[in-house]
Amino acid sequence: MPKARLSMEDGEEIRISGPASGRVVEGRATILGAELGPGEDFRVGRLRSYTIRALKHSTIEVMLEDEARIEKPSPGEEPLEDWVEIADSLISSCELPCTVTVIGPVEAGKTSFTALLANRALARGISPAIVDSDVGQADIGPPAFVSMALVTQWVLWLRDLRPDASRFIGSIEPAPVAGRIISQVADLVGQALRMGAGLVAIDTDGWVQGWSSLEYKADLIRASRADRIVVLGDPLLYRVYDRIFPGRVVYARSPTRAVTRSAQDRRKLRRDNYERFLSEAKVRDIDLSRVSVVGSCLLATVPQNGDLLDSLRREVTDRIVMVGRYPGGYCVAVDSEEPVDQNTLRSLQKRLDREVLVVHTGGFRGVLVGLTGPDGNDYPGVVEALDLEGWKLRVRTAYGGEVRAIIFGRVRLGEEYGETPGRRIWI
Ligand SMILES: Nc1ncnc2c1ncn2[C@@H]1O[C@H](COP(=O)(O)OP(=O)(O)O)[C@@H](O)[C@H]1O
Ligand SMILES: [Mg+2]
Incomplete structure (x- = not known):
């Protein structure tokens, strides 16, 4: 790993592009407004670059990793x-x-x-x-x-x-x-x-x-x-x-x-940050009857049984597992990954004279959720599976405390914390 020992005059600047780490050996230097004295160290991450400025004659040691580099900006170039x-x-x-x-x-x-x-x-x-x-x-x-x-x-x-x-x-x-x-x-x-x-x-x-x-x-x-x-x-x-x-x-x-x-670097930076909070995650089952649920029409609407459910099963698909009602609309949950035919959906909206949201039970897997604790903070989790019969949700999370609410997000994570691309998630 290349190591540089730099002697800097008062007011002299260098720009360090990471990944690199450094230490003030003697003197005093400022980086991002922090003032570092002898023995204090700093780190410049991958995909970042920072300017360090000597506040008096100083000696700085820098260890450069991978694509890291050091440059001398021209006077006044960096702000x-x-x-x-x-x-x-x-x-x-x-x-x-x-x-x-x-x-x-x-x-x-x-x-x-x-x-x-x-x-x-x-x-x-x-x-x-x-x-x-x-x-x-x-x-x-x-x-x-x-x-x-x-x-x-x-x-x-x-x-x-x-x-x-x-x-x-x-x-x-x-x-x-x-x-x-x-x-x-x-x-x-x-x-x-x-x-x-x-x-x-x-x-x-x-x-x-x-x-x-x-x-x-x-x-x-x-x-x-x-x-x-x-x-x-x-x-x-x-x-x-x-x-x-x-x-x-x-x-x-x-x-x-x-x-x-x-854009790819930004996605990678996001991936690393999901991992930072989820790598210690363990599976836990959450009893849906004991928590408040936000952001899912399947779980937060009023189930309709009887005639409506039967007629929709005949009219649309027999794979409908639940119909929920909310002011102005219906949420139709289908136990399938197959999208419901658009024409059927349109005629259904017309007949019911309400908006109709169609969701599928398999759509829950991988969805990013926030678990609200008693302190009012939200902690991240990822849905593993939904158990409609047992009215339970299996999530992976590093949070072990009491859960007061589950908030469903619009992001789905796949392998290695990568975001799965696609349109808005309806669940
Ligand atoms: N004082 C500085 N000298 C040189 N480069 C800098 C300095 N401050 C920030 N940068 C670099 O500029 C880029 C954008 O900075 P960042 O603060 O992440 O921007 P934003 O939050 O607006 O997207 C980063 O690569 C960062 O390392
Ligand atoms: Mg930013």
């Missing part, structure tokens, strides 16, 4: 020094406790800036908390969750944090579940403040194109009562937010893209 200045003046001008939302496009540096804000708060003796609201590239909790962690030591990667609170959203795309994200994030911010945080930094997803995204983020900012908004990397976005929240928005530029993550 690290600006970022520290922006964060410091933001923190000193904001009345504590202060809530900051970080927004910007994909790969703009939002997550890095959020970590930097937490580090700058720590450097001033303020206890920070981070709320991770990015369901697609979740770092503190698993994908499809929003999570909060109190930060007690320098943080260079949000995945090094353990969630203090997590809420299941159920989707890795924010658009269809924007309302859920907003309400849960507002709740997590409140929890962080109650736990004594002096600064709450909210990291967000990169969905910033189009009017709906603007309304979603503006609602998120208002519901979480953000005192400040940091916009990264997009001057037009900055101007728009400055119109909506005048006097509260600051702009910061993006780092140069030393490492860019492809």
Whole structure:
């Protein structure tokens, strides 16, 4: 493993692309706003790159793994020094406790800036908390969750944090579940403040194109009562937010893209993060009559027996195992993987004059669920099987505590925690 020993002058910067780890041998250096002295070490993960800056003459040791590399950015090329200045003046001008939302496009540096804000708060003796609201590239909790962690030591990667609170959203795309994200994030911010945080930094997803995204983020900012908004990397976005929240928005530029993550890299990052929370999972059976059930029309509608069930069995398929009713519609559960003929479905909707959702019992396998504990937190699990006769659900989960509710998500996991592609899951 190549090892470099670098002698850096005061103010000199180097950019390290991971996977790499390093240590300050002598002197003092800053990385993501953390200030490291002799003997303190740091790590730059795969698919990440960070700039380290000497705060006085320093010696730094770096171990480079695989595709890792070190470069010397030209003066002013990387925004690290600006970022520290922006964060410091933001923190000193904001009345504590202060809530900051970080927004910007994909790969703009939002997550890095959020970590930097937490580090700058720590450097001033303020206890920070981070709320991770990015369901697609979740770092503190698993994908499809929003999570909060109190930060007690320098943080260079949000995945090094353990969630203090997590809420299941159920989707890795924010658009269809924007309302859920907003309400849960507002709740997590409140929890962080109650736990004594002096600064709450909210990291967000990169969905910033189009009017709906603007309304979603503006609602998120208002519901979480953000005192400040940091916009990264997009001057037009900055101007728009400055119109909506005048006097509260600051702009910061993006780092140069030393490492860019492809859609495949992002999927891999999600896979690793499901694994982080599910690799210790064990099978457990949950009695459905004892828990609240959210997100499944098969399990949460009112079963209809008698004539309706019989006539639908004759009309559509004899494999119908249950018909459930809810205001405005019926949920028809079929014990088969075969889709029901579209024409039959349409004529059924017409005859019943209601919407009809068709689900199949095999559709439950692999679905990501959130198990709600008595503390109000949600823990991830994956459905193994549904036992309709015994009214039980078999899930794999690392959570061993009491389950108060099961929330079904829209993500299905296959082999090795990979997401199975496809259309919206109805169960
Ligand atoms: N100070 C920095 N110097 C160099 N590269 C950086 C710095 N901060 C972040 N990066 C890199 O920029 C990329 C995007 O950062 P990230 O914070 O994950 O963006 P986002 O959360 O907006 O998608 C990552 O590869 C990250 O390692
Ligand atoms: Mg991010």
